[in-house]
Amino acid sequence: MQQRTVFFVSDSTGITAESLGHLLAHFPEVKFRQFRYPFIDSIQKIEGVLQRIAQAREEDGVRPVIMMTLVDPDYRALVKQADALCLDMFGAIIDPLSAELNMQPSLGVGISHGVLGHSYHERMDAINFSLGHDDGQTNHGLDEAQVILIGVSRCGKTPTSLYLAMQFGIKAANYPLIPEDFERMTLPSILDKYPEKLYGLTIQPERLHSVRSERRPDSFYASLANCKEEVRLAESLMERAHVPWIDSTSRSIEELSTTILQKIKVKQYA
Amino acid sequence: MQQRTVFFVSDSTGITAESLGHLLAHFPEVKFRQFRYPFIDSIQKIEGVLQRIAQAREEDGVRPVIMMTLVDPDYRALVKQADALCLDMFGAIIDPLSAELNMQPSLGVGISHGVLGHSYHERMDAINFSLGHDDGQTNHGLDEAQVILIGVSRCGKTPTSLYLAMQFGIKAANYPLIPEDFERMTLPSILDKYPEKLYGLTIQPERLHSVRSERRPDSFYASLANCKEEVRLAESLMERAHVPWIDSTSRSIEELSTTILQKIKVKQYA
Numbered sequence: 453m454q455q456r457t458v459f460f461v462s463d464s465t466g467i468t469a470e471s472l473g474h475l476l477a478h479f480p481e482v483k484f485r486q487f488r489y490p491f492i493d494s495i496q497k498i499e500g501v502l503q504r505i506a507q508a509r510e511e512d513g514v515r516p517v518i519m520m521t522l523v524d525p526d527y528r529a530l531v532k533q534a535d536a537l538c539l540d541m542f543g544a545i546i547d548p549l550s551a552e553l554n555m556q557p558s559l560g561v562g563i564s565h566g567v568l569g570h571s572y573h574e575r576m577d578a579i580n581f582s583l584g585h586d587d588g589q590t591n592h593g594l595d596e597a598q599v600i601l602i603g604v605s606r607c608g609k610t611p612t613s614l615y616l617a618m619q620f621g622i623k624a625a626n627y628p629l630i631p632e633d634f635e636r637m638t639l640p641s642i643l644d645k646y647p648e649k650l651y652g653l654t655i656q657p658e659r660l661h662s663v664r665s666e667r668r669p670d671s672f673y674a675s676l677a678n679c680k681e682e683v684r685l686a687e688s689l690m691e692r693a694h695v696p697w698i699d700s701t702s703r704s705i706e707e708l709s710t711t712i713l714q715k716i717k718v719k720q721y722a
Numbered sequence: 723m724q725q726r727t728v729f730f731v732s733d734s735t736g737i738t739a740e741s742l743g744h745l746l747a748h749f750p751e752v753k754f755r756q757f758r759y760p761f762i763d764s765i766q767k768i769e770g771v772l773q774r775i776a777q778a779r780e781e782d783g784v785r786p787v788i789m790m791t792l793v794d795p796d797y798r799a800l801v802k803q804a805d806a807l808c809l810d811m812f813g814a815i816i817d818p819l820s821a822e823l824n825m826q827p828s829l830g831v832g833i834s835h836g837v838l839g840h841s842y843h844e845r846m847d848a849i850n851f852s853l854g855h856d857d858g859q860t861n862h863g864l865d866e867a868q869v870i871l872i873g874v875s876r877c878g879k880t881p882t883s884l885y886l887a888m889q890f891g892i893k894a895a896n897y898p899l900i901p902e903d904f905e906r907m908t909l910p911s912i913l914d915k916y917p918e919k920l921y922g923l924t925i926q927p928e929r930l931h932s933v934r935s936e937r938r939p940d941s942f943y944a945s946l947a948n949c950k951e952e953v954r955l956a957e958s959l960m961e962r963a964h965v966p967w968i969d970s971t972s973r974s975i976e977e978l979s980t981t982i983l984q985k986i987k988v989k990q991y992a
Binding site: 454456464465466467468471472474475476478479480481482490491515517519521523537539541542544545546548549550552553555557558559560572575576579580583586610611614615618619704705706707709710711714 | 735736737741742745751761811819825881884889979981
């Protein structure tokens with residue numbers, strides 16, 4: 453198997469550069485060793501990284517890959533001299549943008565912290581909201597929720613709610629569907645007020661059995677028979693209540709969140 | 723103020739394309755209207771987006787900007803025909819990588835879901851760990867923590883712990899510093915076992931006063947005098963205990979997390 457070393461070099465957190473590293477998955481036959489070098493904002497640090505790159509070049513016998521988001525043109529020029537494939541994100545995006553807008557970029561380091569325009573405080577508020585409205589722990593303030601996720605215990609509601617809050621600044625509550633709901637075969641009545649905010653998650657019973665068994669091995673709660681029954685009843689309840697739902701089993705939190713967000717966006721802006 | 727419309731077009735979640743949108747902040751004098759088009763994976767959807775782009779072109783009187791991560795070469799070619807500045811991330815990264823590796827990219831859509839090689843389940847485990855070890859709620863399992871954040875109440879420990887878990891798959895616990903600790907002027911004794919895992923957060927008293935006042939207005943807890951005193955004592959306690967710390971006041975969660983991660987990495991891999 454071919455091996456390559458990849459360096460993410462940034463004068464800020466490197467999270468933008470690193471997110472591009474996801475694209476490496478399009479070369480599944482290559483084993484990528486990945487190193488992050490955030491806050492590279494002095495000539496000494498640039499030189500340190502260049503040494504590390506030269507060392508990897510020697511060790512691997514092939515050129516390393518560099519993904520860099522450096523603002524300073526001098527530093528960019530220095531890194532480009534390395535014997536490596538240098539993917540300059542600033543060059544690939546800022547330079548053409550600068551030409552298109554007919555405007556010089558501001559060269560402040562690390563000036564880009566918002567997520568799609570959501571301010572830091574909006575995101576903090578959303579995270580606190582989602583934590584406070586996890587697992588149906590309070591009905592107080594549900595009016596403020598932008599989405600309410602429902603589903604059986606341990607189907608992925610909590611991480612999805614938190615991701616919606618952290619990545620998109622969305623106030624996401626979540627509410628478990630429990631045996632009492634299945635006996636009545638109606639949603640918890642508090643949710644009746646918010647039909648347009650509801651989104652369901654479901655999961656394959658085998659996967660649910662495995663997740664629950666980690667927490668409570670050999671319990672009725674975790675048994676495959678009970679997981680099958682709960683999932684069947686939850687899906688039929690959501691169907692009956694006209695709540696859209698999605699299977700979390702083989703989807704990443706990013707996919708789940710984006711899918712849900714599309715639905716909310718439609719409601720908000722259509 | 724100049725206005726431009728930006729389209730993030732992806733056949734997957736669009737989160738990679740969107741993270742590049744952070745770079746738009748280097749043009750602070752331009753107002754960017756941003757639209758996300760995830761899951762664009764059929765010719766019908768491509769055509770829908772192209773219509774929307776043409777419409778923005780007309781409304782704005784200037785060319786829109788497109789940031790796209792589309793795998794399918796035919797779809798990419800179609801989008802590039804739009805009257806817009808088209809920044810093709812797949813082209814800017816995958817094509818040069820393909821040449822460098824002398825290998826065709828796998829064209830599966832949405833195959834890149836890991837975060838720096840952390841699997842979905844590692845991230846889920848880390849999120850559950852961080853939620854379960856928020857605010858010192860249990861000492862059980864602290865051995866497993868990779869980092870333990872400490873600091874006064876409401877200084878940013880919870881969102882930072884969750885971000886470390888979600889973005890990097892790091893098991894991050896957090897522990898509040900409370901008046902009892904300041905009376906003794908020693909850290910909670912449970913933490914003595916983990917000196918190498920500790921990282922402190924601090925905050926400017928004025929900001930802390932404002933954050934706490936939202937939750938408990940006019941309380942002693944939220945008063946500026948008490949905030950000043952708690953912050954002073956917490957910093958002096960961390961100093962005395964040789965715990966490195968960072969001020970959260972004007973830093974994003976991304977910056978805080980990356981800084982902390984650098985310290986952990988040193989401990990783990992040096």
